[in-house]
Amino acid sequence: MATSQRTAADTLALLEDRLRRVNYVLNGDSETSEQQPASSATARLRALERSLAQLRNQSPAAAEVLALLKAHPAVFNPSAAETPNLPTNQLTALILAHSQLYTSVSGSLTQLQSTQLPDSAALVKLVDLGPRMERVLARQEKQAREVSELRTRSARVVEQWLEVGMLGMSERWAEWEERLKDVEVVVRRREGVRKREEGVV
Incomplete structure (x- = not known):
């Protein structure tokens, strides 16, 4: 009582x-x-x-x-x-069947407990470098845009050189060749006239 x-x-x-x-x-x-x-x-x-x-x-x-x-x-x-009511021999067999798992988990927990955390000084420095890295990335993006613009301008210059320089020179060469042919015809005619005159004389 x-x-x-x-x-x-x-x-x-x-x-x-x-x-x-x-x-x-x-x-x-x-x-x-x-x-x-x-x-x-x-x-x-x-x-x-x-x-x-x-x-x-x-x-x-x-x-x-x-x-x-x-x-x-x-x-x-x-x-x-709702609680499983197993005999002692079945509980023993269940525990022995998972003994390796218990050992593995225990070893992992022991290793995790003995693992030292990394020094936070490097992380602090990395965080401090954040604004600087952002500025560097912004500068790289600006340079990439400038390079893209330069490539576009270079492509336009090359295209203009091909159109004006190469094609223009080809047209001029063709024109000069036609003129040379005309001059050659005139020279041959005059030589023929001169030879005929000399033969008559």
Whole structure:
């Protein structure tokens, strides 16, 4: 009898402490801690119910949690039927089957714990270089635009040189060739006339 009373008293004390913590988290105060616990377990339980109702009325978050608990009790208190009840030999076989996985995970966690984080000085310098890198990228983009414009202008100059220079010179060469042919014809005619005159004389 004394053991059950002690257990009930301890349970009520734990509930009161949890309620004080929840009240402190939600409201920033611990009004329930100022209340003296009642002598009997029934009175203390009723005081807890009143404090919980007061907390639900004062805090919308607490009201939502209680409504969720009422609508879905299995989320917070899973039934024992849902818990797998396996014999000891099956549990042992299950643990032994995953022993390598446990060892691997343990080794990975140990290695992760012993891994040293890199020095943050390099990261700080890299962050400080951010504006400078942005300026360099902007300059590169500007130079790329200038190079593109120069290529366009160069293509236009080459095209103009081909049209005016090469094609123009080809036309001039053709014109000069025609003139040379005409001059050659005139020279031959004059030579023929001169030869005929010399032969007559």
